[in-house]
Amino acid sequence: MPTINPNFANEIIKFGAKDFNLCFNCGNCTAICSLSTNDETFPRELIRYSTLGLEDELKSSLKPWLCYYCGECSTHCPRQANPGELMMSLRRWLTAQYDWTGLSGLLYKNLWAYILAMITVLGATIGLSYFSGYS
Amino acid sequence: MKQRIGVYICHCGGNISDYVDVEQLSKLIAxxxxxxxxxxVMFACSDSNQKEMIQDIQEKQLDAIVVAxxxxxxxxxxxxxxxxxxGINPYNYVQVNVREQCSWAHxxxxxDATVKAYGLIRAGINRVAYSEALENIEIEAQKAVAVVGAGVAGMRAAIELARLGNSVYLIEKEEQVGGRVAQNGKLFMTGEDGKALTQRLLNEIKSLSQINLFTKATLEKVSGSIGNFFLDVNVDGNLLKLNVGAVLVTTGFDFYQPAANEYGFGQTQRVITLQEFKQLIENNxxxxxxxxxxxxxxxxxxCVGNRQSKGPNRYCSRFCCTAAIHSSIRAHEKFIGVKAFHFYRDIRTYxxxxxxxxxxxxxxxxxxxxxxxxxxxxxxxxxYPVVKVKDYLTSKKEIILKADLVVLVTGMVARSDSGQVSEKLKIPIGNDKFFNEIHPKLRPVETVINGVYIGGACQGPKNISESVQSALAGVAKINALLKKGKIALEPIVARVNAEACLWCGKCAEVCDYDAIKPLEMNGKMVAEVNVVTCKGCGICAPVCPSDAIEIAEYSNQGIESMIAGFAAKAEIKQSETHHKEEIKHTQVGMKEYPEEW
Structure with a gap:
């Protein structure tokens, strides 16, 4: 039986989600979503899983990947709970779960790590282009 | 017997005359x-018609009127x-209802509406013919009020009654005043401390000389009636006799106490009620x-102990959603890392x-x-408590929460001693054991006992503002009642024919208001009616074996003549307007619509 994880909300917030706990389960987001069908309903269901921290349900769901982040749900949310942003954050969180190196999780969550990585990539690009004779 | 009767039949601007043929009726009635x-008349209640009626009564020397x-x-x-x-007696007038009972209903x-109206008007004419001239019963009233229960509602009411110039006896069962509010910490929305709030009221009470506060005091006996109640109050063992004009009951409520093992209550000290939790927040x-x-x-x-479809507490307790959420916010403010999980049925933070x-x-x-x-x-x-629930917001999935503490949000129930108070003051109580008002919307603080008012949560679940509001409404009613020092009561009460009365006691037995008592008169016992407590309900009249008791304005003769008037044969002609009405009916029949509709 799924058990509530009280710390999950804090974890997902690190991946960019915010205010999703303002949700009062009206279902407007699911109604407005052009990709949600009677068999595959989201985003409300995923907001609910995230609120309760049901990680297994989230990991086994394909629904986060069906969303293409048009933002209709966030526009129509009466509580400004920002469901679209939560869907995006869930994809980031899932990516971090699949990645055994832990690198993607670090890049998503830590701004400094992200900036450092960017600088490294930029430096490497410039360096490579310099050594390969372009000027 | 009235022999010069005036009858006025109202059109009510079409409300009546569209269906009841008032013109024909007025000709027949003549x-x-x-x-x-x-x-x-077009509008019987209009100023011009009232003036015309007065003119008619004086010119034609009418002795009774009927308004239909x-x-x-x-x-x-x-x-x-x-x-x-x-210049005629107000009780020589009879109102006949031909709108609600005839034109609107039929x-x-x-x-048929016209035939029925004809019968009712003739019944009214016969009734008014037997009507008597009655005078209001006027009694002296004490400008003193007893307020039972010194919670926030009772204290607030006592202060206002005193300011309006009444002497007030504030009676509190406990040693401390303040009731349930004094047990609270910070309150929504002012953020004021409950204890401080009641202390402020107590200081104000002490500064007002018209208020006599009795703590550790209970109501022992109540006699008398509106204007003059006699109360025996037990103040810490001493008997105190009070004479008051009216009583305001603000005895409050009890919290529902969960049964053993209801949601694990009593199984572990980590399952507590909301009241205990509030104390816990204050103490840590x-x-x-x-x-x-x-x-x-x-x-x-x-909703623990509330909104039970099969239990005794059927309805919502109004304050508990707010109180629980307020407590969870308080806990969140005061303690770091506390997380709240609300298992609710419906959130009613209105x-x-x-x-x-x-x-x-x-x-x-x-x-x-x-x-x-x-x-x-x-x-x-x-x-540690483990909560298992089918969450209706997660497609009824079974979900588990490992909690450190379970707070049972319990509502208000009637006080366990409410029966004692209601018994003494004769206040009717409902199935829920709360005190009943006369009408929940139109007469919300009056009880069927004249001079006894209810305020606050003794009437049903209320939050603090609502409690104070209802208690202050009671204050306004009481002050209006006692202000003149005299009270005029309706004279439509039971009367005893002492010669015919054999004092069998049946009338006293059925009387809901204790208005009938035996009295010795000319060497025999007869029934005596206390005209102040009698409501004129008429329940005593039919049980009397010797027809010795009757209600003023509702004599046997009068009622029989009404029945005769109503049952007499009526010859009403179908008027042209009714024909039109019927033709209209056939015209709007569905089958008459053109097909393309």
């Missing part, structure tokens, strides 16, 4: 016995005043600790209290919804 004048218009609830006082201004059969400073261990995850279970719900959502409180048929189950694991 031929009735004892009727001197019969008119149909709307419900007597609407215009009895209007036309009693007309009678008074014209709009589909106008002819930096960290919420139970049994030496910190509390992080708190489960609130709502009005301004919605602010609290939003605040709690911003605090990351989690809400899980259950239904009465599938309540959460609490198991105890190692002293």
């Amino acid at each position: 031929n009735e016995d004892n009727v001197v004048i019969s008119k149909d 218009s709307c419900s007597p609830k609407l215009h009895t006082h209007t036309f009693r005043n007309v009678a008074l201004r014209a 709009s589909d059969t106008p002819l 400073t930096n960290e919420l600790i139970i049994d030496g261990r910190p509390v992080k995850n708190i489960a609130y279970i709502y 009005g301004k209290q919605e602010i609290l719900y939003r605040q709690s959502s911003l605090n990351d409180d989690v809400y899980l919804k259950f239904e009465e048929k599938e309540p959460p189950v609490i198991e105890v694991d190692n002293g």
Whole structure:
């Protein structure tokens, strides 16, 4: 039986989600979503899983990947709970779960790590282009 | 017997005349016995018609009037005043209801409505013929009020009554005043401390010389009636006799106490009621600790002992959603790392209290919804409660929460000693054991006992503002009652024919108001009616074996003549308007519509 994880909300917030706990389960987001069908309903269901921290349900769901982040749900949310942003954050969180190196999780969550990585990539690009004779 | 009767039949601007043929009726009624004048008028209640009625009464020397218009609830006082201004007794007037009972009820059969109206008006004429001139019963009233219960409602009411110039006896059962509010910490919305709030009221009471406060005092005996109640009060063992004009009951409520093992209550000290939790918040400073261990995850279970479709507490208790959410916000403010899980049926933070719900959502409180048929189950694991629930917001998935503390959000129930108070003051109590008002909307603080008023949560669940509001409404009613020092009562009460009375006691037995007592008269016992407590309900008249008791204005003769008047044969002609009505009916029949519709 799924058990509530009280710390999950804090974890997902690190991946960019915010205010999703303002949700009062009206279902407007699911109604407005052009990709949600009677068999595959989201985003409300995923907001609910995230609120309760049901990680297994989230990991086994394909629904986060069906969303293409048009933002209709966030526009129509009466509580400004920002469901679209939560869907995006869930994809980031899932990516971090699949990645055994832990690198993607670090890049998503830590701004400094992200900036450092960017600088490294930029430096490497410039360096490579310099050594390969372009000027 | 009245022999110069005036009859006025009202059109009510079409409300009546569209269906009841008032013109024909007024012509027919003019031929009735004892009727001197019969008119149909556009609006009987209008100023111009009232003036015309007064003129008719004086010129034609009418001795009684009948108005056939709307419900007597609407215009009895209007036309009693007309009678008074014209110089006849207000009780020589009878109102006949031909709107609610005829035109509105039988709009589909106008002819029958007219026949019925004819019968009712003739019954009214016969009744008014037997009517007597009655005078209001006027009694002296004490400008003193007893307020029973010194909670926030009672204290506030006592202060206002004293300021309006009444002497007040404030009677409190406990040693301390303040009731339930004094047990609270910070209150929504002012943020004021409950204890401080009641202390402020107490200081004000002490500064007012007209208020006599008795603590450790209970009501022992009540006698007398409106204007002059005699109360025996037991003040810490001493008997005190009070004479007051009115009584305001503000005895408050009890919290529902969960049964043993209801949601794990009593199984572990980590399952507590909301009241206990409020104390816990006040008593802990930096960290919420139970049994030496910190509390992080708190489960609130709502509607405990309330809204039971099969239990005694059928309805919502109004204050508990707000109180629970307010407590969870307080806990969140005071203790770091506390997370709240609300297991609710419906959240009812109505009005301004919605602010609290939003605040709690911003605090990351989690809400899980259950239904009465599938309540959460609490198991105890190692002293810690585990809550299992079918969450209706997560497609009824079974979900588990390992909680550190379970708070049972309990509502208000009637006080366990409410029966004692109601018995002494004769206040009717409902199935829920709360005190009953006369009418929940129109007469919300009056009881059927004249001079006894109810305020605050003794009437049903209320929050603090609502309690104070209702108590102050009671204050306004009491002050209006006692202000003149005299009270005028309706003279429609039971009367005893002492010669015919054999004192069998049957009338006293059926009387709901204790208004009939035996009295020795000319060497025999007869029934005596206390005209002040009698409501004129008439229940005593039919049980009397010797027909010795009757109600003023409702004599046997009068009632029999009404029946005769109503049952007499009526010859009403179908008028042209009714024909039109019927033709219209056939025209709008569905089958008449063109096919392309």
